[in-house]
Structures are given as structure tokens and as C-alpha cells.
Amino acid sequence: GSFFMCQAVAKKSMITQKSGKIINISSQLAFVGNYDRSVYCSSKGGVSAMTRAMAIEWSDYNINVNEVAPGYTKTEMIKEILEDEKKYQKAISLIPLRKFAEPREVSVTVLYLASDYSNFVTGTSILIDGGYTAR
Numbered sequence: 001g002s003f004f005m006c007q008a009v010a011k012k013s014m015i016t017q018k019s020g021k022i023i024n025i026s027s028q029l030a031f032v033g034n035y036d037r038s039v040y041c042s043s044k045g046g047v048s049a050m051t052r053a054m055a056i057e058w059s060d061y062n063i064n065v066n067e068v069a070p071g072y073t074k075t076e077m078i079k080e081i082l083e084d085e086k087k088y089q090k091a092i093s094l095i096p097l098r099k100f101a102e103p104r105e106v107s108v109t110v111l112y113l114a115s116d117y118s119n120f121v122t123g124t125s126i127l128i129d130g131g132y133t134a135r
Contacts, residue, residue, distance in 0.1 A: 009022065015061045020061070022054070022066070024067040025068055026047040027071070030069055030125070031048070031133045065123065066124050066125070066126070069126065071095065073100060073101040095131060096134065
């Protein structure tokens, strides 16, 4: 899905106007493995590799392609962890900052990448994971 969406927006307008910003959403699990998550980790890893390749391929068109890779974020996706004290404690113990991200912390990073402040940023992944992948 990410591949086809990137191709569609680039071909429809960005290549002809010679500018654009593409921000893919991935996961911290693109950079580390996790038990019982091989399909999820590999698909997110694919988004990361695709982001880097597209950044190079479309640089001649002044198209910035980047990725935001959040870790545990307080959303419906982790509701089960938030509601189960044992699962919550296990998850939080893996995060050096000992907290989960707020959705706003992810959205402001996307906003930065969409803005002119990031015009020299391309082909990168910004991890929003409280230090999870730094361990």
C-alpha cells in the first residue's frame, strides 16, 4: 500500500511540479525484532528501505521522502497493553524514558517533515520510541 501510494502521488503531481514531501509511517519494529512479529517487522523494514530508495530516486525532482517510526504510542492499537498491568509493565520496562508516546508527539514530527524546515532532510527515519531502539 505504501509503495503504490507513493508512486501515485509522485507521478500525479510531484514529479511534474518538481517538488514534494512524502512521509511514510512505519514503526520502531522496522529496526528491531520482536517475538511473534516477523511479518510486521519485515513489512515495516520494507517501508524503511523503500523510503531510502525513493529519496535517492526522486531527489532530481526535489521530492523529499522520509519516514516516521513510532514506538508504543497511546492509541487504540495498544489498548490491550494499556489495560493489562502485567503487559504494561513489561512494555514500559523496555523503554528508557519509561513512558509511551502521546499521539501529538508523532503528529508534530510529521508536521516538521512536511514543513520547509526539513527541506534538507531526505531518506531518513525519525524514531519516536523513547529510546527503545537505542538499547
